[in-house]
Amino acid sequence: MPVFDDPKLVSAAGLVPVLELAESAGLSEAIDEACTLPAANLAAKVRTVVAGMLAGADSIDDLNLLRAGGTARVLGPVRAPSTIGTFLRSFTHGHVLQLHAAHRRLLGGLAAKVPALVGEDDLVFVDVDDTIREVHGYAKDGAGFGYSGVRGLNAMITTISTPSTAPLIAECSLRQGSTRSGKSADWHLKRTLTTVKAVTGPAQRVWVRGDSAFATAKNVAAALKAGAWFSFTIPAWRTVTTAISQIPEQAWTAIQYPNAILDEETGQWVSEAEVAETSFTAFVSKKKSEQVVCRLVVRRVKRLGQAPATGQGELFDVYRHHAFITNTTLPAVEADRYHRGHAIVEQVIAELKAGPLAHLPSGKFAANAAWLAFAAMAFNISRAAAVAAGTGKARMATMLRTIISTPARLAATGRRLVMHLPDRWPWQAAWTSLWDHAVGPPAPATS
Template sequence: MQFKHAPAAVSAAFDDPNLVSAAGVVPILRLARSAGLDELAQSRLSVPTDKGSNAGAKVMAPVAGMLAGADSIDDMNLLRHGGMGRLFVRTYAPSTLGSFLRQFTFGHVRQLDAVASRVLRNLTARAPVVRAREGERVMVDLDDTIIEVHGYQKQGAGFGYSGVRGLNALLATASTSSSAPVILGQRLRQGKTGSPKGAARIVGDALAVLRRTGVVTGVRPLLRADSAFYGHATIGTAINAGADVSVTVRMDPAVKTTIATIPDDAWTMIEYPNAIRDETTGAWISKAEVAEVPFTAFRSRKKAERVEGRLVVRRIPDLNPRQLEQPTLFDVYRHHAFFTTTSTDDMDTVVADKTHRGHAVVEQVHADLKNGPLAHLPSGVFTANSAWLVLAVIALNLTRTAGLIADRAGQLARATTATIRRTLIHVPARLARSARRVTLHLPEAWPWQNAFARLFAITHAPPPPATA
């Protein structure tokens, strides 16, 4: 692109009171209101303030800022420009919202957790956020991530397993083959906290939320997790809640002994990254192989607490530099094993291995959050940052739903938060008022005009009449 005018012929002035920079906040906040976000926050939060709570409006404000791209308290000024005051009743100052979050206690954060779960349930009534065909499993993925922080005034900050100083966020997501992940449960923990601490509580809450969404497929959901969560508390909670598990195991002596019993003719070649397909036979040529063997987890515990299942093992040649100089007499493999309670009739060995590797989808959720509101944890108060995490989860679930409504059969239905923000939210508009109606004049030839129009029309449609 080239400039059409000379530099001296172009000027800039911040003088138009009728412009807004993120018109897409309007339909998504309508979606949030239809899901009951403000009413639920107003009725369930008991956060004390000096001038009245107004919890519903003060929860909607940071969520709106996060939708517009805010990743700190100061960024809430994104809501205080141009014609935003004509669109919304309350556009709070960042200092007011910061004071509101700092008054949260752990009990208030749990109240906000309840609000987030009910908002997700109401969103699933507006759009099939978790879409699953009959007989398809819903995948529930559990994982934690370290959010890096700086300075010495962050409560709870510490050096965790990654060696980075920060706070630990534990998330549980739900996804299917045709729907992007949404977050069922969340918890902010101290940075030095071990991954499995509190995981059983999150698993129980997440599976309860999934049941309330009404997603019925006829099969049990599948909990996927890495080896940090291989413990009786987490796995037992999932099974008691009606789910199957697929959890990576640690290479302890019992697991190594079990792997050694697998015969050589039981290994099956699988499609794996960098594998090559033989054009003649159609087989995959690689060194990745899988096999399975019956396995009883937690055999050291009493009989009622043992879990029967199967151990699926994937082996890959251990190609270290010394083997290139002096080949070994026998092949040396690296083994990766996971424990699953799914049946062989439901998932054979190859399908079970491929399904378990899909657990990596939770890393996309971590990246989405860290590319947005979790780029920073804005407060020095731990409970304020915990509330900030819950609000970020609400904002992510709202963007997922908005993308699905706007473009159900297209790319936006599974797009990242950054893509939805760029195409549907960061749309500049000029406000015009006539006959007590406000019209948003949007850019002509906007590439995603049809998707925005669909989202706007659905979220501004009158609610259906109440049934008797």
């Protein structure tokens, strides 16, 4: 017969080392110094939201899980969902921007605390994308119908990653649902590129990547001003199709993918393609100073099940072309391989939607914008905890299942509080590694 009567049980004991890692990276200090929101115990309320998200909460009411059993005894002050709801509704646009400043400072602290978080690869990728978070009802400020055809709010995400490390969220912004994907993206890229300098080494080359919605003169200019490489998928403008048609047949290099990739437009799996490049001047409709002379790298794939046409139309009847502009100096085949990796930002969006962004919990736009900022903090903390635990690129759901949702029983011995964890816990080594990293001395400085 079940009886809910034990005040010493903790259902998510893994929150203790995860939050300790965040605190050692400066979570509370960043909030207190960056935010001027007139709310009592500001850092405690932020910790409540972030801890709840790490423990699987995707709504305000879910934060109640932190108040069960002895959880609050090991986490510190925890606020009730009703208090958090009032707290979120008190945010203004300016206060949300302050949250983003705190988020950037926290990211720098996490990178310093866990040096392997960003790694030492030669390349650092900055990827940008947006998504529509569907909402229901008519009480959501800013909701509208965007490119996806569903009613929702638009979230823009920029990430930082390397060939050997998983992506981190550098910037995020909640926008009206009807917002065009690339609107004001250059503003977010500029802030992201500034953030990158704080978390990467001076010898690392930054590469900005994006799909065709972000192929704008302003975004290219932002990358160039920061001294970064760029590659943006480019729409089939007339200048693009003309340039492709003039590529000589002998210029195409055949490539074969180690693993087949899915052609999103046809739904077919592709294992073979050809790559070529040509010089190109982008944005010719702009004034001369905004035009960009660069490389046009093109990947072409045969249309399956179609017989070759005759005449001049053969080039575009037989092949599907995927082109991007870039200023990289890598060979075309290698540049194409790395550019296709920009879809990694979609993994981050999927993780957020499967976790804290399963819902946007408030009817007030600024409250939902703050919720997105907290979700970004939780995401990066989870990523840092995964690296500290030695589990590499483990996602939020994996960290929740293996580390965070570890049950424990509290016991007091003298003046110490001891957490008794399950015997033969399969992830004991990872849990212990995270604990040692979180409560141990800071990592030695490197020069």
